[in-house]
Amino acid sequence: MHSFGYRLNGLLTFAVTILALMCVIASLSDNLNIPSPSAEIQIMNINWFQKQPKGSDEVSLRMNISADLQSLFTWNTKQVFIFVAAEYETRKNSLNQVSLWDAIIPAKERAKFWIRSSNKYRFVDHGKNLRGKEFNLTLHWHVMPKTGKMFADKIVMSGYSLPEEYI
Ligand SMILES: *[C@@H]1O[C@H](CO)[C@@H](O)[C@H](O)[C@H]1NC(C)=O
Numbered sequence: 459m460h461s462f463g464y465r466l467n468g469l470l471t472f473a474v475t476i477l478a479l480m481c482v483i484a485s486l487s488d489n490l491n492i493p494s495p496s497a498e499i500q501i502m503n504i505n506w507f508q509k510q511p512k513g514s515d516e517v518s519l520r521m522n523i524s525a526d527l528q529s530l531f532t533w534n535t536k537q538v539f540i541f542v543a544a545e546y547e548t549r550k551n552s553l554n555q556v557s558l559w560d561a562i563i564p565a566k567e568r569a570k571f572w573i574r575s576s577n578k579y580r581f582v583d584h585g586k587n588l589r590g591k592e593f594n595l596t597l598h599w600h601v602m603p604k605t606g607k608m609f610a611d612k613i614v615m616s617g618y619s620l621p622e623e624y625i
């Protein structure tokens with residue numbers, strides 16, 4: 459009995475060691491993959507642009523978000539969380555970031571897409587700073603691996619601007 463338990467213990471230790479080693483190799487080989495994602499966002503339409511009763515500017519816009527994020531996927535990728543943020547500068551803050559839209563990409567086959575969508579989340583400024591405002595649209599992603607560390611990156615697209623007047 460004693461020697462059986464001893465051997466079982468040894469076997470388990472061995473198995474756990476192999477497993478740990480495989481995880482290390484998995485995340486290492488994952489890091490060797492150099493992704494080359496691409497994205498493009500067109501603003502199709504400004505649905506409306508107003509000053510709210512409380513005085514903050516709010517805009518609703520329709521976008522065509524297209525991206526090819528297939529290279530973010532390896533066999534070690536569980537899923538990829540993406541969000542599109544409007545980023546702009548005001549006198550008070552050098553970076554204002556408003557999340558407009560998000561999605562979870564569950565598989566590589568779904569990572570090349572285009573979608574037409576209005577902003578899912580409200581594009582509201584803390585003040586009256588949006589008229590004529592130039593802004594960036596940034597596609598951020600968080601890659602969630604099966605094992606190892608999560609990593610995040612982004613593509614910044616610039617050259618967008620809001621109308622000078624409320625509509
Ligand atoms: C959205 O953008 C993609 C890529 O630029 C394009 O292929 C597609 O036709 C566009 N869709 C619309 C409705 O404009």
Ligand SMILES: *[C@@H]1O[C@H](CO)[C@@H](O)[C@H](O)[C@H]1NC(C)=O
Pocket residue numbers: 545546547552553554593594614615616
């Ligand atoms: C917008 O993008 C440009 C070019 O990448 C960058 O120089 C600028 O700092 C960005 N603006 C903000 C507010 O992040």
